Amino acid sequence: MKKSQNLKLQRNLIMEIDEEICLLLAERQKVTREVQKLKAEKNLPKEDLAWEEEQNLNLQMLGKRYHLNSHMLVEVWDKIRNHVKKG
Helix, strand or coil: CCCCHHHHHHHHHHHHHHHHHHHCCCCHHHHHHHHHHHHHHHCCCCCHHHHHHHHHHHHHHHHHHHHHHHHHHHHHHHHHHHHHHHC
């Protein structure tokens, strides 16, 4: 197989993975909206720093498990959480 064909295959694989990530983020967003509704119904604060810290600890564990940069994972989730808080 030529290098250019292999490159194209690898890039297609990356695009498929990116689509799966987007699908999972969309599903996560649906669940987050449900959590926001439940919090509103129970008059709970929108922000839960203890839960965010628990998420961060889980991300650090996942980073180690999958050999990913834990700091990067927390940064990504901070962006996701900040986007949710704005919405």
